[in-house]
Amino acid sequence: MxxxxxxxxxxxxxxxxxxxxxxxxxxxxxxxxxxxxxxxxxxxxxxxxxxxxxxxxxxxxxxxxxxxxxxxxxxxxxxxxxEETDGDEGIIFRAGTRPLIALDPLRRGEGISLERIIPYSAGHLLQCNIHHIEAGGESAGPIQHSGEEVGYVLTGSIELMVAERTFKLSAGDAFVFKSELPHWYRNVGGDRASIFWVNTPATF
Structure with missing residues (x-):
């Protein structure tokens, strides 16, 4: 979508x-x-x-x-x-009911949408989304904050930039790095790419 x-x-x-x-x-x-x-x-x-x-x-x-x-x-x-929920009542989040959001829907060129796996809540120590990147799409960035990032490429081909290094990843590849390192990514394939992405919430 x-x-x-x-x-x-x-x-x-x-x-x-x-x-x-x-x-x-x-x-x-x-x-x-x-x-x-x-x-x-x-x-x-x-x-x-x-x-x-x-x-x-x-x-x-x-x-x-x-x-x-x-x-x-x-x-x-x-x-x-x-944050969407209070307390710890949320346990199961069914397919087809998870929100699909975009932090900057007016910037069409980015082609990025986030499918929330779990809602943002003070009760969760981690954030988890599926990043959907349309062909030619690129994340805004680079960004950096405290914590850690973990990801698994579900479909497509992407380039992941972490600090001064660039990695080309395809379906089945995984990554982990400290969030303090400047990072961003882009879709380098001809089809939509999706990344299962878990990270520590950014706090300051």
């Missing part, structure tokens, strides 16, 4: 509309809790005040590098920004 699919069913559309709204609300809450103005946060996170206002109002979504800068300035973490 393409991350921007105007023919998506109503349930998917509702979910995708909800993600930016929830993110914006929590971003505004974190900013106001610190007593920061919109202008001060925009300057500290190196982004425009107008874009930040749109994000807080659910009218735009940040790229992943921008989101990392925002949570670093606010002293929070990405997991909290997307």
């Amino acid at each position: 393409n991350k921007i699919d105007l023919q998506a069913n109503a349930e998917d559309n509702d979910e995708r509309a909800f993600v930016p709204a929830r993110l914006g609300t929590r971003l505004r809450l974190a900013r106001q809790t610190l007593g920061m103005t919109l202008k001060a946060l925009a300057k500290a996170a190196d982004c425009s005040e107008s874009l930040l206002s749109k994000i807080e109002n659910g009218k735009a979504s940040p790229s992943l590098p921008m989101l990392h800068r925002l949570v670093e300035v606010l002293g929070t973490n990405i997991g909290w920004m997307f």
